[in-house]
Amino acid sequence: xQLLEQSPQFLSIQEGENLTVYCNSSSVFSSLQWYRxxxxxxxxxxxxxxxxxxxxxxxxxxxxxxxxxxxxxLHITAAQPGDTGLYLCAGEGNTGKLIFGQGTTLxxxx
Amino acid sequence: xxxxxxxxxxxxxxxTNKKSLKCEQHLGHNAMYWYKQSAKKPLExxxxxxxxxxxxxxxxxxxxxxxxxxSSHLFLHLHTLQPEDSALYLCASSARQLGNGGYTFxxxxxxxxx
Numbered sequence: 001x002q003l004l005e006q007s008p009q010f011l012s013i014q015e016g017e018n019l020t021v022y023c024n025s026s027s028v029f030s031s032l033q034w035y036r037x038x039x040x041x042x043x044x045x046x047x048x049x050x051x052x053x054x055x056x057x058x059x060x061x062x063x064x065x066x067x068x069x070x071x072x073x074l075h076i077t078a079a080q081p082g083d084t085g086l087y088l089c090a091g092e093g094n095t096g097k098l099i100f101g102q103g104t105t106l107x108x109x110x
Numbered sequence: 111x112x113x114x115x116x117x118x119x120x121x122x123x124x125x126t127n128k129k130s131l132k133c134e135q136h137l138g139h140n141a142m143y144w145y146k147q148s149a150k151k152p153l154e155x156x157x158x159x160x161x162x163x164x165x166x167x168x169x170x171x172x173x174x175x176x177x178x179x180x181s182s183h184l185f186l187h188l189h190t191l192q193p194e195d196s197a198l199y200l201c202a203s204s205a206r207q208l209g210n211g212g213y214t215f216x217x218x219x220x221x222x223x224x
Binding site for chain 1 (some may be wrong): 114116150151152153155158166200202212213214215216217218220
């Protein structure tokens with residue numbers, strides 16, 4: 001069974017701080033996606049990474065796919081209160097199914 | 111506007127009730143999914159429909175019954191649920207069954223079983 005472990009599970013920081021969220025597995029994924037979910041809403045796709053070592057930037061968010069395609073990280077620079085939410089990583093497994101991590105709840109205090 | 115619309119947004123039902131959740135997408139996607147989201151647990155895949163054919167039933171109890179009458183609509187029929195079935199039920203769609211293109215999720219139905 002392919003699993004994705006996210007860390008940390010909870011993160012509370014002050015506005016302006018930097019943070020990194022990790023998504024790790026012992027399995028290889030053909031692609032990995034990051035979603036953000038706000039309270040009362042469904043997850044919204046932020047980015048998809050496909051190639052080992054790939055780095056993608058979305059404003060203050062930087063996403064990296066590990067060289068071996070087993071792990072990924074999300075780095076946020078100068079976090080804002082609007083970044084508050086649940087961050088989910090999801091990997092496309094060897095059966096074609098999307099496997100989700102348990103999520104990282106981020107709170108950015110003004 | 112997410113492109114995937116779920117109704118109702120909130121539902122409270124007794125254990126003997128029968129209700130249905132509705133999901134609608136007009137994105138031209140040909141795969142649709144039901145997920146269950148409970149506190150502190152990863153999203154749990156329940157059902158997958160590809161081209162209106164159910165391709166996956168992830169060991170879901172028979173008190174949950176999906177229906178996909180066409181590529182734009184997906185239903186989840188509920189009957190004799192248990193309190194532990196209380197959760198956020200999310201519908202999603204994608205351009206193809208494989209997840210590479212990303213999923214578009216609805217806002218979910220918050221279900222409470224009393």
